[in-house]
Amino acid sequence: MKYNINNKGYYGDFGGAYIPEMLYPNVEELRQNYLKIMAEPSFKEEFDQLLKDYVGRPSPLYLAKRLSAKYNTKIYLKREDLNHTGAHKINNTIGQILVAQRLGKKRIIAETGAGQHGVATATVCALMGMECIVYMGEIDIARQAPNVARMKMLGAKVVPALSGSRTLKDATNEAIRDWINNPVNTHYIIGSVVGPHPYPDMVARFQSVVSEEIQWQLKEKEGKTTPDYIVACVGGGSNAAGAFYHYLENTDVKLIAVEAAGKGIHSGESAATSVLGKEGIIHGSKTLLMQTDDGQITEPYSISAGLDYPGVGPMHAHLYKTGRAEFISITDNEAMTAGLELSQLEGVIPAIETAHSLAIFDHKKFKEDDIVVINLSGRGDKDLQNYIDYFDL
Amino acid sequence: MTNMNRINKKLQEDKKLLSIYFSAGYPNLNDTVSILENLEENGVDMIEIGLPFSDPLADGPTIQASSTQALKNGMTTEVLFNQLKDIRKTVSIPLIIMGYFNPMLQYGVEAFCKRCQDIGIDGLIIPDLPVNVYNEQYKATFEKYGLINVFLITPQTSIERINFIDSISNGFIYMVSSASVTGGNSGFGSEQTNYFNRIAHMTLKNPQIVGFGILDNETFSQATQYAKGAIIGSAFIKHLSKNGTKKIKAFVDNILNS
Numbered sequence: 001m002k003y004n005i006n007n008k009g010y011y012g013d014f015g016g017a018y019i020p021e022m023l024y025p026n027v028e029e030l031r032q033n034y035l036k037i038m039a040e041p042s043f044k045e046e047f048d049q050l051l052k053d054y055v056g057r058p059s060p061l062y063l064a065k066r067l068s069a070k071y072n073t074k075i076y077l078k079r080e081d082l083n084h085t086g087a088h089k090i091n092n093t094i095g096q097i098l099v100a101q102r103l104g105k106k107r108i109i110a111e112t113g114a115g116q117h118g119v120a121t122a123t124v125c126a127l128m129g130m131e132c133i134v135y136m137g138e139i140d141i142a143r144q145a146p147n148v149a150r151m152k153m154l155g156a157k158v159v160p161a162l163s164g165s166r167t168l169k170d171a172t173n174e175a176i177r178d179w180i181n182n183p184v185n186t187h188y189i190i191g192s193v194v195g196p197h198p199y200p201d202m203v204a205r206f207q208s209v210v211s212e213e214i215q216w217q218l219k220e221k222e223g224k225t226t227p228d229y230i231v232a233c234v235g236g237g238s239n240a241a242g243a244f245y246h247y248l249e250n251t252d253v254k255l256i257a258v259e260a261a262g263k264g265i266h267s268g269e270s271a272a273t274s275v276l277g278k279e280g281i282i283h284g285s286k287t288l289l290m291q292t293d294d295g296q297i298t299e300p301y302s303i304s305a306g307l308d309y310p311g312v313g314p315m316h317a318h319l320y321k322t323g324r325a326e327f328i329s330i331t332d333n334e335a336m337t338a339g340l341e342l343s344q345l346e347g348v349i350p351a352i353e354t355a356h357s358l359a360i361f362d363h364k365k366f367k368e369d370d371i372v373v374i375n376l377s378g379r380g381d382k383d384l385q386n387y388i389d390y391f392d393l
Numbered sequence: 394m395t396n397m398n399r400i401n402k403k404l405q406e407d408k409k410l411l412s413i414y415f416s417a418g419y420p421n422l423n424d425t426v427s428i429l430e431n432l433e434e435n436g437v438d439m440i441e442i443g444l445p446f447s448d449p450l451a452d453g454p455t456i457q458a459s460s461t462q463a464l465k466n467g468m469t470t471e472v473l474f475n476q477l478k479d480i481r482k483t484v485s486i487p488l489i490i491m492g493y494f495n496p497m498l499q500y501g502v503e504a505f506c507k508r509c510q511d512i513g514i515d516g517l518i519i520p521d522l523p524v525n526v527y528n529e530q531y532k533a534t535f536e537k538y539g540l541i542n543v544f545l546i547t548p549q550t551s552i553e554r555i556n557f558i559d560s561i562s563n564g565f566i567y568m569v570s571s572a573s574v575t576g577g578n579s580g581f582g583s584e585q586t587n588y589f590n591r592i593a594h595m596t597l598k599n600p601q602i603v604g605f606g607i608l609d610n611e612t613f614s615q616a617t618q619y620a621k622g623a624i625i626g627s628a629f630i631k632h633l634s635k636n637g638t639k640k641i642k643a644f645v646d647n648i649l650n651s
Contacts (some may be wrong), residue, residue, distance in 0.1 A: 016523075017523060017525065018521045018522065018526070019450075019521060019523065020451040020520040020521050021547055021550065022451060022545070022547050022549075022569060022573075024523075024549075024554075025550070025551075036532065069458070089626060134416075163454075164448065164460070164461075169448065173448055173450055176450050177450065177451075177453070177574045179571065180451065180572065180573065181573050181574060183547075183572045184572075185550075238465060240580075277606070278499070280495045280499060281493075281494055281495045281498065282448070282495070283448075283450075284450075290405040291495070291499065293499065295470075295495045295496030295498060295499030295500065295617050296446065296447040296496065297448050298447075
């Protein structure tokens with residue numbers, strides 16, 4: 001396993017569990033049990049059943065003909081936007097709530113940026129009748145109002161994170177502090193492939209259903225399981241981890257990770273971690289993160305709340321460092337334009353996060369017979385106000 | 394080491410130790426040295442100098458706010474080292490730098506340790522540097538520069554792990570009073586005192602110093618019934634935010650004499 005996690009919890013130089021002792025028992029309990037639990041037949045059965053009947057999986061792999069014609073290549077969209085709650089996030093929350101139940105936890109906490117993970121967590125808590133507290137940056141609460149309302153309607157308590165940049169990183173800090181204060185009865189459902197080991201691996205495994213399906217869906221449509229390219233946007237990197245997972249070790253499949261350049265990589269308002277980041281520690285993981293020379297974590301910027309994170313999961317740091325994945329940075333403007341284009345070419349309004357992945361065609365040329373799978377990680381309903389404001393609709 | 398570390402020397406004294414934490418560069422950037430001198434003058438036994446961090450995961454709102462303010466004031470690792478360069482001319486009690494790992498990593502762990510030794514820092518507390526990573530990757534460097542690394546234990550820490558932590562420690566063990574971030578203020582109930590008592594009876598080779606939730610004479614006395622000393626952080630920061638660097642004597646007197 002050159003690109004996946006090793007038995008010490010590292011992807012190459014990245015990963016590990018850099019956590020205060022107060023968190024050690026919680027994280028250790030999870031580390032010792034997650035693989036065991038996930039391997040239990042009753043767990044698998046319940047997980048698969050919920051993904052099918054509740055989430056609506058498998059999600060279609062759709063050949064986007066008009067988009068393909070425009071860019072003169074063969075583009076498939078993996079329709080995670082059609083999942084219940086509108087994004088890939090629910091694959092992970094279903095898995096983690098089943099783990100939490102088997103660990104005897106009664107209370108669920110989560111962080112959220114765009115609100116997609118918060119909604120996905122509130123949803124599974126409602127489904128299982130568990131208490132749910134979601135930490136969300138004060139700024140994100142303002143720019144993702146529909147998702148805040150959804151979480152409340154689902155019975156979750158939404159707690160604003162008031163420290164720092166008041167976005168995803170600070171929501172994550174607050175969730176971690178909550179876990180320190182409630183070490184016994186609480187499970188923390190992290191929404192991305194970030195945080196201390198075993199979270200990056202556990203979340204990647206739950207999201208790996210995406211690439212598992214791509215394999216057999218492509219086989220049906222193209223007669224082979226492998227595309228030439230897989231494209232996914234990366235904030236923390238969970239949808240990318242899921243879309244890449246079963247192709248990590250197969251280097252015939254080229255991986256493209258799309259980051260948010262915000263107002264421009266060197267504008268001072270960006271979240272392009274691979275370019276701007278250095279190795280360090282954020283949220284318990286050794287990875288690439290945006291920081292000052294003094295090691296203070298800097299405040300990122302992106303129009304998309306889901307990509308507005310100063311770090312990247314350790315798997316992606318490793319894929320970047322080894323060159324296994326190509327990283328492309330997309331500005332706010334490019335993403336918004338691509339979001340509008342997909343809406344009008346294919347009748348699919350993507351989340352702004354996902355729109356970044358659709359904007360790579362001006363940066364990257366593909367051959368006519370290339371098969372390019374883009375992970376359409378989320379739908380744009382939650383972003384309607386941003387689209388309205390941006391395009392003056 | 395030929396010269397005994399100041400921390401070990403202090404731990405041999407036949408008294409209960411009062412240790413104070415504050416965020417360097419708070420309330421004002423250049424208050425660091427005068428706070429240190431003041432604390433020693435007024436009978437404090439040991440000081441943890443907080444190196445501010447943007448994302449202090451283990452800290453509650455009080456220390457977070459002081460850390461944020463210190464960064465706004467312009468505190469950096471280099472600024473702190475410069476402020477402290479002559480500190481051993483005026484302060485002789487043990488000094489510990491407490492901070493998160495990322496700023497040390499960016500400074501360079503070896504360079505950081507060397508500067509600490511040059512200045513006369515005696516030890517480090519790094520809450521998010523895990524015990525096993527320290528043991529495998531950094532222990533030799535810390536020891537080369539004569540630095541004692543202090544580990545935390547909590548009421549949830551297993552007996553095996555406490556014994557392991559004790560085996561690789563050579564100063565004291567930082568006993569976190571309850572499952573919480575810093576700045577809890579509810580006083581100690583039987584749950585905490587049972588835990589203090591349980592640890593006291595483990596006859597560890599390293600003495601224990603209690604932190605988190607110590608805020609007045611009562612909690613200090615309770616904790617030191619079982620442990621060698623106690624650390625006050627948030628309560629002192631609150632005092633600083635209200636009074637600035639004045640009246641440090643009143644704060645310390647209030648802890649030591651009821």
